[in-house]
Amino acid sequence: MSQVIAYPDNKEKLVALKAFMKALKISFEEKDAGQYNPEFVSKIMKGDKDLKEGKGVKIDTDDLWK
Numbered sequence: 001m002s003q004v005i006a007y008p009d010n011k012e013k014l015v016a017l018k019a020f021m022k023a024l025k026i027s028f029e030e031k032d033a034g035q036y037n038p039e040f041v042s043k044i045m046k047g048d049k050d051l052k053e054g055k056g057v058k059i060d061t062d063d064l065w066k
Contacts, residue, residue: 018030
């Protein structure tokens, strides 16, 4: 069966959607829109750590296209 993804823009609409789906016995799952993929987060954290340890390279914007 196909899936439907909804993006309610406020809490009241979210509550109404959930109540509607429960009334029709439609299964659903709720995900926090602010969650990132853990693999992506670990890569970003590693990059920040590497920069703090001096493992990065700084390029002046004037030299970027040379």
